Structures are given as C-alpha cells and as structure tokens.
Amino acid sequence: MKEILKIANLTKKFGGVCAIDNFSVTLEEGTVHGLIGPNGAGKTTIFNTITGIYKPTGGTIEFMGKDITNKKPYQVAQQGIGRTFQNIRLFSQLSVLENVFIAGHMDADYDLFAAILRLNKFGKKEKYLRENCIELLKILGLSDKLNEKAGSLPYGHQRKLEIARALALRPKLLLLDEPAAGMNRDESKELVEFINELKEKFKLTILMVEHHMDVVMSICRRITVLNFGKTIAEGTAKEIQTNKLVREAYLGGEDAAC
Ligand SMILES: Nc1ncnc2c1ncn2[C@@H]1O[C@H](COP(=O)(O)OP(=O)(O)OP(=O)(O)O)[C@@H](O)[C@H]1O
Ligand SMILES: [Mg+2]
Structure with missing residues (x-):
C-alpha cells in the first residue's frame, strides 16, 4: 500500500498551551483513518496545521512525497487536500x-x-x-x-x-471535521454510506475527526486516539475499543501534562 500523508513529530503550541505534542501518523492511500479523542485533545488543531491555517511549532508534514510543512492554505488546497470545518462555513x-x-x-x-x-x-x-x-x-x-x-x-x-x-478542487485527501455532528443515528448511518460512496467515486483517502463512535468504528480502517495533544493509541477499531488508556481518557482519567 502507498503512503499518501506522513506526519512526523508535529507540535503546535499556543503560548503555554501545547495543543499538539509530537504527533505522528501515516495514512495509506484509499483508506479512511479516524482521529478521535476527548474535547480539546487537539484534533482540529491537527487539521488546521495540515491545511496551513496554523504554522507548526515543530515537525514535518509530507503529502504525496512532497514536504508541505508551512505551505499556505491555498497551496495546500492546490496540492490536493480538501477539508470541511467543524462549524459549517458556507x-x-x-x-x-x-x-x-x-x-x-x-x-x-x-x-x-x-x-x-x-x-x-x-x-x-x-x-x-x-x-x-x-x-x-x-x-x-x-x-x-x-x-x-x-x-x-x-x-x-x-x-x-x-x-x-471541499471536493470542488478534486482533492486526493479529504479531511472531515466532525461530519456527523448534530446527526441522529439514522442520519449518521446514511452518512457512512455516503462517505463510502464518495471515497470510491473520487478515489479519496479520508482523515476523519468524529465523536460518533458508531460512525468511526464502522468506517475507519485505522484509528488514532489523542488526549491532551498526545497519541495514546493507534490501531483497528477492535484494538481501540479494548484499549485501557482509551477507556480511561473517555471515562476521565488523571490529567496529563504537556
Ligand atoms: N487559536 C488558538 N489559540 C489558542 N489556543 C487554541 C487555539 N486553537 C486551539 N487552541 C487550544 O488547543 C487545544 C486543542 O483544541 P482543538 O480545537 O484542536 O481540540 P479538538 O480536539 O478539536 O476538540 P473538540 O472535540 O472540542 O473539537 C485546546 O486547549 C484549545 O483551547
Ligand atoms: Mg475540534
């Protein structure tokens, strides 16, 4: 399988807040990869850093073999990365x-x-x-x-x-920030089918942030779990569901320092 996105040691600090702490992930072309974690874990900040809205404090982002770290948003879009926003921006x-x-x-x-x-x-x-x-x-x-x-x-x-x-520029990689937000169970089920259809039709790779676990578990080949900006687990749906650290993060464990 071909790698399409390779993020290595990505860090983003806002003053004293370390929103992303040494984050690394590799996405395989043609797959849906989930990015989950409690509120404030740093998920949207990762999207904003990939798409050039924020400059990273450290680390590198490689897309289709090219270094796109520090590129401007329009350059990232032209390279083939499209995105949606957590709060609809139309x-x-x-x-x-x-x-x-x-x-x-x-x-x-x-x-x-x-x-x-x-x-x-x-x-x-x-x-x-x-x-x-x-x-x-x-x-x-x-x-x-x-x-x-x-x-x-x-x-x-x-x-x-x-x-x-987000598809208007025919991207190769689509970043979806909470596409099922505000949807009920039936609507999010329909959304899963819709995203799968789009993936096939447009030959997309997708990185998806989502809080609806039924959506994440049914559509993502691999899942990365963040907490306080750090990766605490990565694996298949089954591996994530049984991971002790993940359960603690969602049920409320001890605070982690950056
Ligand atoms: N522009 C900014 N300036 C200062 N702090 C920021 C900024 N953007 C994000 N943060 C902080 O970075 C941390 C991560 O925020 P982020 O929005 O990435 O979380 P998230 O995982 O997307 O959460 P949610 O699930 O609630 O959307 C939070 O502590 C947030 O307050
Ligand atoms: Mg967010």
Whole structure:
C-alpha cells in the first residue's frame, strides 16, 4: 500500500498551551483513518496545521512525497487536500451552486485582466468550472437545489454542501471535521454510506475527526486516539475499543501534562 500523508513529530503550541505534542501518523492511500479523542485533545488543531491555517511549532508534514510543512492554505488546497470545518462555513446568502463555484475558482488560471475584459479564456474556463460544479452537485444529490440559498438548506444538506465545496478542487485527501455532528443515528448511518460512496467515486483517502463512535468504528480502517495533544493509541477499531488508556481518557482519567 502507498503512503499518501506522513506526519512526523508535529507540535503546535499556543503560548503555554501545547495543543499538539509530537504527533505522528501515516495514512495509506484509499483508506479512511479516524482521529478521535476527548474535547480539546487537539484534533482540529491537527487539521488546521495540515491545511496551513496554523504554522507548526515543530515537525514535518509530507503529502504525496512532497514536504508541505508551512505551505499556505491555498497551496495546500492546490496540492490536493480538501477539508470541511467543524462549524459549517458556507456563504449562507449565496446559492448552492455559487458556494461550490467559489471554491472551484482557486484553480482558475486566468488573471484579473482577463476577467474584467471577459476574454475568451475567461469565458471558457468559467463554463468549464460551472459544468464541473453542477456535475459534482449531481453526484452529491444536490442537483435539485442549485439555486437555493445555502443558509435555507436543512442541516444535513448543508453538511453535504460543505463536502461538495471541499471536493470542488478534486482533492486526493479529504479531511472531515466532525461530519456527523448534530446527526441522529439514522442520519449518521446514511452518512457512512455516503462517505463510502464518495471515497470510491473520487478515489479519496479520508482523515476523519468524529465523536460518533458508531460512525468511526464502522468506517475507519485505522484509528488514532489523542488526549491532551498526545497519541495514546493507534490501531483497528477492535484494538481501540479494548484499549485501557482509551477507556480511561473517555471515562476521565488523571490529567496529563504537556
Ligand atoms: N487559536 C488558538 N489559540 C489558542 N489556543 C487554541 C487555539 N486553537 C486551539 N487552541 C487550544 O488547543 C487545544 C486543542 O483544541 P482543538 O480545537 O484542536 O481540540 P479538538 O480536539 O478539536 O476538540 P473538540 O472535540 O472540542 O473539537 C485546546 O486547549 C484549545 O483551547
Ligand atoms: Mg475540534
């Protein structure tokens, strides 16, 4: 199996708070890897550091054989890493199509001059982008909602639209931050099927943060468990479920220092 993401000794400090402490993980291409841990464990900070929102205090991030440590968010996106956010971040007043269209523009190769003068290159690229976005929304089951305002969609559809935005640049690696948040058991079951379908259709590797254990255990080939920024366990669903340190972290053990 091919490695797609290799994080080594990643550390992120915010003043005196050590949010990520020497974190290492390797993701195999085509798999879903779970990242779990109690609130404040450092899961979202890992996503923000991979995607260039935060600069790491130490460590390296390698994606498809290239060092992407310290790259800017748009460079990380162009390399092939898409993400969703823990708190939905859509342009609520814009339509479903416009939301995906904007995300797809990171890849547009015309300049402002061409856009203002509406040159042929601009027109062709815009048409191509638009068709691509419509196709993507069709695959995600949102094609009958293209012109609806994102903010007026039901919650589950907003979560799907977030995923559509993340897929607009056709990433190889998708980072999902609590995709099942706020969903009931049936909805999260449906989400698992949906994520599996997307993984196959778009040939994705997925790193997923999730608190719903039924989702994590049913979809992830491997799981890493964090507590206070440190990895306390890594393994298959079965190994994680029976791990003593994991049980203690979730049921409340002693505080760990950074
Ligand atoms: N921008 C920031 N400035 C200061 N401290 C931060 C910042 N971002 C995160 N932290 C701190 O880093 C730690 C890890 O936070 P993070 O949001 O990564 O946790 P999490 O595992 O995603 O938690 P949750 O499950 O609640 O989403 C917390 O102590 C948090 O307060
Ligand atoms: Mg978080």
